[in-house]
Amino acid sequence: MNLDGRKIALFGACLVHAILIGGTFLSIPPLFDRISVVEGWSLQQLQQAWAYLPLGSGAAALATGALVQKRSDRSVLAIAGAIAVLGTLWRGSATGPWTFGASLFTFGVGSGAAFVVLANRVTRLFDTRSAGMAQAAFFGAYTIGSATGMATAESLATALGGWRSVAMVWAALSAISLFPALATTLAPDTHTRSTPPQPGWWRRVSRYAFSYGAYLGAYLGLVGLLPYQLREWGWNGSDADGALALSTLGFMLGSFWWASVTDRLGHRRAVYASCMAVMAALVLVVPLLAQRGSDAWTAVVITAIGFFSGALVLFFPIVASDPRTGGDQTARSVGFTSAASYVGGFAVPFSLAPFAEDRPVLAITACAAAFAACGGVMVFRQDPRATGA
Numbered sequence: 175m176n177l178d179g180r181k182i183a184l185f186g187a188c189l190v191h192a193i194l195i196g197g198t199f200l201s202i203p204p205l206f207d208r209i210s211v212v213e214g215w216s217l218q219q220l221q222q223a224w225a226y227l228p229l230g231s232g233a234a235a236l237a238t239g240a241l242v243q244k245r246s247d248r249s250v251l252a253i254a255g256a257i258a259v260l261g262t263l264w265r266g267s268a269t270g271p272w273t274f275g276a277s278l279f280t281f282g283v284g285s286g287a288a289f290v291v292l293a294n295r296v297t298r299l300f301d302t303r304s305a306g307m308a309q310a311a312f313f314g315a316y317t318i319g320s321a322t323g324m325a326t327a328e329s330l331a332t333a334l335g336g337w338r339s340v341a342m343v344w345a346a347l348s349a350i351s352l353f354p355a356l357a358t359t360l361a362p363d364t365h366t367r368s369t370p371p372q373p374g375w376w377r378r379v380s381r382y383a384f385s386y387g388a389y390l391g392a393y394l395g396l397v398g399l400l401p402y403q404l405r406e407w408g409w410n411g412s413d414a415d416g417a418l419a420l421s422t423l424g425f426m427l428g429s430f431w432w433a434s435v436t437d438r439l440g441h442r443r444a445v446y447a448s449c450m451a452v453m454a455a456l457v458l459v460v461p462l463l464a465q466r467g468s469d470a471w472t473a474v475v476i477t478a479i480g481f482f483s484g485a486l487v488l489f490f491p492i493v494a495s496d497p498r499t500g501g502d503q504t505a506r507s508v509g510f511t512s513a514a515s516y517v518g519g520f521a522v523p524f525s526l527a528p529f530a531e532d533r534p535v536l537a538i539t540a541c542a543a544a545f546a547a548c549g550g551v552m553v554f555r556q557d558p559r560a561t562g563a
Contacts, residue, residue: 179358180299184308186355187292188315193351194255195285196319198262198344199227200422202278203398204327204414205337207405212337215271217402221527223275224398228390228519230279231286235516238290239509248359251291255352258284259345266341286516294508295360297490305491306433306442313487314426317480321422324401328411375507378498383511385551386489387518389450392544393483395522395537396457400476403534407464417473421480428484442488442495443552449485450549456482457542461535492552518544 206220234254241250261281268274292312300308323344331337397418404414432449436442456479463472490508494500499507522544526537 182354183295183299183358183360184311186358187296188312189351190251190255190288190292190355191312192315192319192322193344194258194348195289196316197323198258198281198348199285199323200320200397201323201327201330201340201344202265204324204401204411204418205331205340206398206402207411208328208331208337213270215274218527219271220274221398222524223271223278224394225520225524225527226275227278227282228286228394228516228523230282230516231289232513232516232520234283234287235290235509236513237509238287239294239506239512242291242294242360242509243505246359247291247295248356251288251352252356254284254287254291255348255356256284257281258288259349260284262341262345262348266338266345282516286512290509290512292355293490293512294505297494297504297508298360304437305494306437306488307430309487309490310429310433310484313484314429317422317426317429321419324422325416325419374498375503378496379493379507379510380514381551382489382493382499382507383514385548386511386515387521388544388548388551389486389489389518390515391518391520391522392457392541392548394519395526395544396541398523399526399534399537399541400460403538404464404472406534408467409464409469413469417476420473420477421483424477424480425484425486426480428481429487430484431481432485433487436488436491442492446485446488446492447549447552449482450545450552453479453482454542454546454549457538457545461538 202224206217206224209215209220210217238250238254258281261277261279261284264277264280265274268277296308296312297305327340330340330343334340334343401414401418404417405411409417428449432445436445456475459475460472460479463475489511493507493511494504522541526540529537529540
């Protein structure tokens with residue numbers, strides 16, 4: 175595929191990542207308070223329902239990693255997109271916590287499969303010299319969409335007559351976003367199908383998988399908890415949602431910054447690990463400041479968390495540049511690590527849900543520990559054949 179074709183493919187991937195995966199996904203947590211009041215569902219029930227979403231994504235991601243080795247990614251993306259849109263529509267008509275959780279699980283299946291298709295597409299299309307910036311654009315689009323989803327959820331619910339209407343709006347936008355991405359396709363890598371993983375693939379990819387799983391678990395745990403908890407600490411609704419939106423915009427700035435630096439200088443693994451460690455420390459600072467009424471400084475720290483979390487865009491370039499997990503094994507590695515990340519995305523929020531109301535500081539501390547583990551596991555011996563990692 176020539177440069178123009180790669181740009182078009184990247185644009186389509188960014189659009190779906192922004193709208194179907196980002197905005198539709200993160201328009202949910204800001205509405206927990208409203209849903210709890212209107213429907214009478216407890217915060218614990220909503221947090222556990224929220225955790226079913228990555229559980230569905232994990233099941234789909236593992237299968238999708240193998241499927242894109244056999245079929246064109248366009249056909250897989252079309253099915254994944256349809257499932258995600260249907261899950262979103264179902265969310266808007268949920269009758270109880272269990273059907274709400276089931277709708278999120280269904281959306282997770284579709285969005286998780288779509289993410290693997292698009293992440294594999296972007297990772298394969300751009301080489302080491304431009305991999306960081308391509309991933310920054312891909313994940314930067316997600317931050318724009320997710321920030322929009324969080325910042326507009328409450329106002330849309332008010333304007334349209336309830337939280338259910340928000341789901342209908344994002345379902346329509348998600349369906350529209352799929353068309354540019356479906357205009358391009360990446361042929362399956364037939365060589366990969368017949369190439370078994372190299373010796374050491376399992377050991378190396380499992381460490382990558384743990385790192386990505388720890389990140390997504392901590393991220394979803396924090397995103398699901400923080401808007402509600404900031405309200406409990408005295409913030410008004412719009413400020414609480416806006417602080418988290420600022421964090422996602424900080425992520426976008428950080429993603430381009432860390433991508434630019436490491437595309438030129440390398441050392442992606444060291445930068446990634448260091449940023450995760452700093453982010454873990456900052457997460458611990460949030461409850462200390464928020465409970466003392468330091469709203470402005472709390473917002474600054476939340477934004478800084480987003481900036482350092484922008485180093486996530488280095489993850490797939492690290493995997494792709496590793497001779498044991500990249501090359502012919504890229505699709506397999508992307509699918510496996512994505513599946514593991516969604517398992518972490520289920521396990522951490524689900525486990526922390528009972529503590530969300532009574533012991534929020536404990537839950538936030540657990541998120542910080544997961545971020546620290548995410549960075550720490552990256553500190554292992556680098557293969558000398560790796561490029562830019």
